[in-house]
Amino acid sequence: MISKLLQHLFKHIDAFLMACLFFAMLISLFVLYSASGQSIERVYSQAINMLVALSVMWVVANISPQKLERVALLLYVVGVLLLIAVALFGSISHGARRWLNIGFTQIQPSELMRIAMPMMLAWYFSTREGKPNAVNFIIAGMLLMAPVALIMKQPDLGTALLIASSGFYVLFLAGLSWKFLVGALVSLMALMPAFWSMLHDYQRKRIEILFDPTQDPLGAGYHTIQAIIAIGSGGASGKGWLNGTQTQLDFLPERTTDFIFAVFSEEFGFLGNMLLLGLFSVIIIRGLMIASQAQSTFSRLLAGSITLNFFSYAFVNMGMVSGILPVVGVPLPLISYGGTSMVTLCLGFGILMSIHTHKNLVAN
């Protein structure tokens, strides 16, 4: 009886994906305990974030893709309106206007856009069933660029690029022509020098430091240098949990959020990194599988985009912490401390699960 109830309760939860998420979250809590200077409060707080996020996931998993498809446009419009509201009335912190005060709490509309963007584009292409033409792609491109431009203006370059890429994934999976892709890439590279020459010296300097932190070891480059030292000194098997000197002696900045990977890497070493990369790969493979088995254009494109977006976040974060990408404020998915990103992430996984578990119903 109870098992039947549980079965019913979790019938839209993908057990494999769920297991992976649990494992990642477990890692998160352990790393967080070490990164926060062994603050159990921080761990509790993150555990609550996770519970909230998983609840959201459960709810979304129980909503059928068809229903999601119907709210896609609405979500997108609301998201864009909120972004405009941010630009007009948003509160400024750390020199950027990202938050909107809605009375009882503050929200960050760009987070909503992370989900709304792929949903909108997936919906758009699903309405143009069959082979989409060039006009469709141009319209999709405009739908993509409007919110991205607003977010870029905040300014939040990292989020803007990641949201742009989540939209781009839809375009790519929808069959954007290779000719266009190659052409765009070539023209972008051709425009680079012209763009570079337009910049002020200090702007160039800033970009140079982004790519070469050693140019400013005590300023902007400090974070990256300390993170690389942490990773490198972790060695093959790491210094052991709670034994990372860079971590425990406060040399690592932002070590519970954006730079948490350096903490993990220092304490668990190369083997730990491989394990984490493996875990992320498994999640991505599972997501791509769900996408490939999805039955409607909308769910296919959405599942693919969400999965690749998860990859983007993981790759950009690990890349910046290990010094091969410039530092942009992107958390490590599932591991970094923070409620909003955890909820958004699980919302995405909820959609994946919904797509996967509702396909038989559709077939029926």
Place this chain on the structure above:
Amino acid sequence: MGAELKNHLHEQYYFKLRLGFAGLAVFCLFSALAFRFSYLQIKQYNHYQTLAENNRISLVPIIPNRGLIVDKNGVVLAHNFFAYTLEITPAKVYNLEETITEIGKLVEISSVDRKRFKKFREQSHNFESIPIRTHLNEVEAAKFAVNHYRFPGVEIKSRLFRHYPLGKLGSHMVGYIGRINDKDLVNLEASGDLSNYKGSDHIGKSGLEQYYEKHLHGITGFQQVEIDADGHAVRVLSSNPPIPGNNIVLSADSKLQEIAETAFGERRGAMVAINPKTGEVLSYVSQPTFDPNLFVDGIDSENWKALNESLDKPLINRPLRGVYPPGSTFKPFVAMAGLEAGKREPPYSIHDPGFFTLPGSSHRYRDWKPSGHGSVDMQKAITISCDTFFYGLAMELGIENLAAFVRHFGFGRKSDFDIKGEIEGLLPTPEWKKRRFKQPWYPGETVIVGIGQGYTLVTPLQLAQATAILANNGVAMRPHLVSQIQNTQSGKNQIVAPFIQDKIELNPNNIAIVKQGMMDVTLPGGTAASVGANAGYAIAAKTGTAQVIGIKQNEKYNEHGIDERHRDHALFIAYAPAEDPKIALAVIVENGGHGGSAAGPIARKVMDYYLLGKLPATEPVKENKKSNGNTAATVPEEELHD
């Protein structure tokens, strides 16, 4: 329907193709990350391991205890004590003024503290820790400690402070330490000692503190400490204890020093007493003195102004850097030069009419006694300080011969003394005058060198050393203040051995003549008879008076008619007991008037205590005028002049 299904399958096929491509991209990019990790964590592991170690392990210097300075009887002249100090690192403080005001609400910060802080701030870098308050008591330290969190960049430190318990006594000898400045850093770097001063804030700035810096400082220890990014020590990994500095033991006696300084009273001047057989300096007086404790943590501007702008110039190390015309105290050495050159040997004598003239000139070089001394031989010339006798002798010797000879007695050159900053003085020669003034040497200038006037300049140390060399029959011992260096770690004492600098070949008969002349100075009939009265031991001495302002021909010098600071300097050299000298000294009382009456009694008090252990009977006379008035009434005319 079929076409639609086909189309649908076609679309799915393309979608999977694209997915596969995306999967490949994911694989490639994750592989790139894996490659990056292997590069950092496997290939470059050692490199980053070292960097991490360097990050977390810091060498914290442990400052050694500075050696003590004690007198020959073990009386402490300089020692250390622990106290709290409140220090600010300006770079870490957002609003300096506000922070200081806020601290001021917890512990008292005087305007002097603020001024000193401001001075240091101008002199040091932004990231250096600068004291805002020193010598906090326990209550103040605790009060601040409780509120420490409110003041990032402000630290309370427990530090060793240097203290000079005897204060003003012998301060020119002991010297002081002060905060290390840029110039000190350059010097330390040049001498390769910079690493030993990691963590040290202070360095010897003057006197023995400066000269014996290497011995006193000790060797800095180090602690390997695990630190966090803010530089706070988390735990000690290993420790290498410091080696405390050596103690230095003086040949001077603080009691003797006190007697000598008290004897000077309010008067300006200098005195150096030397053991002629060893070169050990027994007393080293520069009056007025100052309190070296003012300098340890930076002197505030008011005290500095008071010291620096005082007409009495208390900061000048007079024995070493004060230059005076030797006056008649130069005569014994001129006499020695004459005798050794075969001139004026007994029974040669002159008739003194009260003046000397150069051939073919009417200019009169006057004797201090206008009526003249009558028949004068070498011994009597010294005893009564006959100017006419020495005018002629100098003329006959010639300036070059005279200068070359007396140079052996240490005039016109440095003595290699153990306080830095010694001045050479001046033994004028025609060559020097040509270089200095581009003028020829006139014979009259040689004449007055015979009585220690003219360009001739000596330091009190040189005068004392010359006296000691004479007392020691021409054997020059290196003068030095420190007799022992005690290694506090091993307990071993390194004795500063007497060092013979020079041996002047002198005819014993000639020595005997000069010495006898000097012995008679303190006997009835001599220019310092009162100094030798009832001494109980024989004193060989010579008085001197050095002109501060020129007196025109035919003008009479009237002591009471001119400003106190324009009066003559009083000089006095002596050694005793005359037959077996144990102490040789030179005393200069600036604007004191006559050597015998102003400087002589000081010498007598010093010798009495040193030779007999006798304490001075009466309080020193505080006022210059009174002293002259008193002595003038009781001493014979001979003593009022020389």
